[in-house]
Amino acid sequence: MIVSKKIVLHFPSRLVDQPIVYRLIKEYDLSFNILKASVIPDEEGLLVLELSGEQSNYDKGIKYLTKTGVKIQSLSQNVLRNESRCTHCGACITICPTNAFELDKISRQVIFINEKCIACGLCIKACPPRAMELHF
Amino acid sequence: MLRTITEINEKLKAGKAIITTAEEIIDVVKEKGVALAAKEVDIVTTGTFSPMCSSGAYFNIGHTKPRIKLGGGHVCINDVPAYTGFAATDIFIGANALPDNDPRNRLYPGEFNYGGGHVIEEIVAGEDVQLVANSYGTDCYPRKKLATWLNINDINQAVLFNPRNAYQNYNVAVNLSNKTLYTYMGILKPKLGNANFSTAGQLSPLFNDPYYKTIGIGTRVFLGGGIGYIAWWGTQHNPNAPRNNLGIPSRPAATLAFIGDLKQMKQKWLVGTSMIGYGVTLTVGIGIPIPILSDEILKFTSITDADITAPVVDYSKAYPQCNPDILTEVNYAQLRSGNITIKGKKVPTASLSSYAGAVSIATNLKQWLQDGKFLLSEPVAPIPGSGSGYQLKPLVERPIRIQ
The missing domain is CATH 3.30.70.20 (Alpha-Beta Plaits)
Structure with a gap:
């Protein structure tokens, strides 16, 4: 089953310079559409994505993001x-x-x-x- | 002299006075010129609605049976400590006071969701608050503990008394460092990410009477949605600050102390305020009427945002280190355009002072005057002016050696 969800990612300043989204896409076979982005060195980064892919891949991708320390917020709030x-x-x-x-x-x-x-x-x-x- | 305060009051009673706000007078002067405008207009009303930290309130809560002496004891209202160094049942709570168990900036930046300013707002709103007191007991005041609900309608006196409000001009705060700053001027983003300012500009009371020719001790004002008075000049009063060719100070200058009956004030104009990483405070609404006694006074009230300049100060270094350095000067028309240029960089601006609130206060005061509900008072004494030699001094430390 293909899912597509809008999520807000908060990157702590220590993660801003790491290729997290690249790995998310490459390793979990997800496609994305950047809706908003605000990344300033030494500050918390903000990324709003529409993330799409197989449900199982999507779940694994979210798990990976959580593990790296990125704070995930659903846009339903x-x-x-x-x-x-x-x-x-x-x-x-x-x-x-x-x-x-x-x-x-x-x-x-x-x-x-x-x-x-x-x-x-x-x-x-x-x-x-x-x-x-x-x-x- | 065009008219006296007594004559204006006669007109107010007869419903014949002509009143404009400090914003409206700008167009009147553009259209008619100073002399004609001064002939027609009797009063110009001003307003400001901004966080003002040096604010507080005192209460007389009434005697308990048996009596308790709060003086010298400990009192908290909704867990926020109040000052008790007065008599048996008088207490004072400051806008910046914090509950003892507030983590402050131990979890940086602290949230500061509740403190003295919020207690004052809740009391004004007529909400019940909790008073908990401990004292030591005397022969004449034997009781040692008190825990009770309190309501503004039941206590003897509730008085707003603000030692320093209505600053005549203020800094524009920016951040030159690489990290976000949390200040009393709001969140300052790194590397000139934003610039925050905090006066009502052309509507602000003391910009419209820059030499304090009509504003003095005893002047009746709009204070927190009720009627108040100027009690004294404010703390840190600095009338000798440099002035531009219109006489308007280009640095923080005069300040005023206000007093008024809290019982007739409104929650809308006394708002408990939280500055992340800094602390709590109170957003206070103030409006001062300026009687047009001469052409010169009218000319002062017609100043515009473009006539007023403010210093841009770096809050990463210059401000905390108490250096007088400024980065540049900008005027309020530039500040209100949404962007200013500092060191060649376009910097977005934001205000901590509500211009919409200032307009509303000046309009409210105009309405009170038109309705005959509010008469002008004659100041009983002037506040120190620009020629007085009155100055703002830093603390000269004389360190005490601890053995």
């Missing part, structure tokens, strides 16, 4: 904004790797564009009033 806590300061804007926050030029409020959000969760602890919430 969702980041939502608690509107009553948001103060519209804008601290999230430069933190979000996919530019899901924008400052509205007229209202001067911070707009959260859910469609751009990959649920990486970086904004959650970066939000001073803790308005961003992870929902499963």
Whole structure:
């Protein structure tokens, strides 16, 4: 059975320079489509993949990723904004790797564009009033 | 002088005063010029809504039966320690206070999800909080332990008292190092990854009265959604900071201390705030009305973001080492464009101060004035100005040798 799933991979800084995705593809016969990527030396790397292949290969591939120390997140989780806590300061804007926050030029409020959000969760602890919430 | 505060108050009572916000006045002046605008407009309202660490609140919780002396004892509200060095039932809680069992930065960067700022927010919201006290017992105050729910509606006094708020200008924080920094100016990404700033710019109170000609001790203000007063000049007040040709300080300068009845304030404008890796604080909403007593005062209120410059400071080295070095100066129009250029690099900007909140506060205050709910007060004394010689001093350490 062929499966295709969207996943978010967080690479600890020590793994950023290793060919993990290369091995994932080569050894487990999976194909991938990069949806988003943010890799900066000495920082946590972020990769959003659509990963496809045989179910058994897919499971083995995920097992391999877990073993290397990569944190895997399914895209089925969702980041939502608690509107009553948001103060519209804008601290999230430069933190979000996919530019899901924008400052509205007229209202001067911070707009959260859910469609751009990959649920990486970086904004959650970066939000001073803790308005961003992870929902499963 | 165009008009006095007494005359403006007569107009307010009659519902005839003309009021604009510090944002609206910019277009009025563009259209009509300073002299005509000053003739027409009686008051300009300002606003700011930003994390302000030097904030706190004191309470008188009422006497227990038998009596307990909290003074000199230990008190926690929702596990956050409060200061007890006063009398039997007066306590003070600071916005930065943390529960004793908070791991702080032992798990770096610490999350700082709850502390004094959050306690103040919950108390303002009318939520019950837990007070746990231990004391030593005296002949007149025999009780030693107290554990009780507390609600703002039941206690004698609840007073917001902030020693330093409403900074006149502030640093733009960046990071030149190779690792992410967690600061009170937010998360700073390595190698100039972002730049964070924190004032309301053209709406900020002290930018609109840069020489403190109308703002003084006793000025009635919008504080945390209620009415408050300027109690004193703030700590670290530095009116001698360098100024540009419009008189606007180009470095952090004046500060103000505020006081007001917490019982009539609103949760919306006093928000418990967490800065990852740094600590907890309180986001405070403040609005100050500026009476247009002269053409000069009106001209000051018409400053725009492009007129205000702020220093860009490296928080990996210059700030923690207390070096005065700055990387460059940028203006608020550039900061609000979303990007600034530092050392030839395009750096995305973000604000920690809510401009939308500042607009809302200035508009709220304008509405209060129009409704006759809020009259202007005459300051009872000025705050030290730019010619006063008043200065900000670092600590000159005189180390004590421990035998």
